[in-house]
Amino acid sequence: MTSNRANLNVDVLDAFCPLHVVVNKSGHITQAGRAFHKLCPGQDAVNRRILEVLEIKRPGQIYTLDDLLEAVGTKLHLQVRNEHRTELKGLMVPLPNGGGAVLNLSFGISVVEAVCDYELTNADFAPTDLAIELLYMAEAQSAALSASKKMNLRLQEARMMAEEQAFTDTLTGLKNRRALEPILERLIDREQDFALMHLDLDFFKAVNDVQGHAAGDQVLKVVAKRMCHETRPQDSIVRTGGDEFVIVLPGLKDAAQLDGLATRLIISIEGPITFENQLCKVSASIGTVLSLNYDSPEIDRMMDDADVALYGAKREGRGCHVTYRTALRLDDTSDHSADDQRAVS
Template sequence: MILAQGLCSAMVCLGYLTKMLDVFCPMHMVLDATGHISHAGPTAQKLLPDDTLVNKRFLEVFELCRPRSVSSMEQLLGVAGLKLHLRKRDAAQTTTKGVLVPLPDNGGAIINLSFGISIIDAVRDFALTSADFAATDLTIEMLYLVEAKSAAMEASRKLNQRLQGAMIAAEEQAFTDTLTGLKNRRALETIVPRLLEDRSPFGMMQIDLDFFKAVNDTLGHAAGDHVLQRVAKVLVENSRDDDCVARVGGDEFVMVFKGITDADVLGRIAARIIAEVEHPMPFKEHVCKVSASVGISVFAGQVGTTIDTIMSDVDIALYASKHQGRATYTLFSENLRQDGPLSQ
């Protein structure tokens, strides 16, 4: 009778102890004399989310990495009080640290675990939160620091994205003609030197509108702006996404066709542009009529070519078209340069 009462009292005490340990040490486990887990704290149980730890043999769930060669409950009790290094035997193989304390009388023990520096991996692998640790555990502070760092990094990332977006927008604005939405001279003077440096072949056209001044003088600048926008649309429709279409002056445009150096191809594009620009352009109750003169130059990878050189070549070809009676195109040749400047 006395023995039974003693056993009952011991069980009550152990039950009360485990309830306290669930709060103070939620990663603890109670082992019986055979080395089987008789109780597992709530956080310890999360190490085996798809099963229960209770009734499993502790050394079948965990491998003792240091000290080594521990394979029985008797040997476990022999390392009581030492810092233990353990690893789960399943695929996750999460590393933990622990310390074991024998239970009096019944041959069992209590072992408390900690993730140590593996806490970040454990939080990720087992979906742990601050509620899974004792309120006074330094792990909580570490988790708060990690969350604060993550939040700061996310805020920094978003700020960098906004700054990068603002920088791209500012650069785009600086390289864009506000009236037509085309590239401007600054953009052209950035793109062409890169192509020359890489010796990437391209064809260049300079387009100048004929009779545009008459539209401005007779119908006003609103009509002139309308014509420039319509011409810009024609140029974009006769180019590819990789090409550069820029407005470089009042009624002057430059087109750079990457990879196109064939004179016949460039001639057909120029002829199509000239024909489409000549179409009458309605503006309110009026009709605007202009034409286009085009000069063409080709860069085929020649060493020593500069932007000034090729811009001079295409300008000479343009004024040759003007000299021929406008609304036509001319391909640059050295003969044109040798003939000297041509008046408009």
């Protein structure tokens, strides 16, 4: 009869308090719930001293079972002496006739981490334990946050792709006219010196008229790749329309360097380009302005001056580079001459 009662006590305790321990009067663990055993992986919790397995954090000055028994009815704050240092809450209840005590434990707010650290399941909690509901809520919240995070990332990627497409020329992959103003505004706001090249293809109209627009598209794509090859990663190449391009060159202000770059661009662009076994002959005229030549750089004025310099390159026979100077505006025939040159470019 006594054995059956003892077994019943064990079963009852394990059912209602799966995280309990029973300690004898010497402070050794004589019985432990199924969940408590998981806190001591690789070793049996039974027969170990309770204070070797658990550290009492509050109240302080507890070193023996007698000290623990004096804290009967007091909420205990404990920590498991293992690598996870899991925090527990506990309540000590003495057994009759000085036969030891039962210490019932719970994970408290550390339950989510404990489930992961010890691979706990529903069976490791009492059926009425609210921790189960908290776990479901935490799991649902985690799933919702994960889904929300993934959705936000997809939305951010879609927005970035849309913005990139909005500022990209679909034919050449270069930046388009819409992207030019923000680039220049950024450099001007930062008071960073830069050069601006206005490049126009020579003889491109003839390619379109004689060999067709497909040949013209092929020329534009090849020219775009060649310009990218000749410029630096920090430079911006913008197709402003048709066969016209603007190249923004941050930090470049040496005239000799700019002339050298323009020469390389012209030579590269003049290289053979074929379409359906036919040679497409084009060249390039380039007009350049430098921001340091303005007391207060303004986008519209710089673009206009670069356009005047480009007209000057056209007048000089095309396939060359001209840096803006005020004298270019003093040519009375510049506007008409430039228009005539551009019409046949």
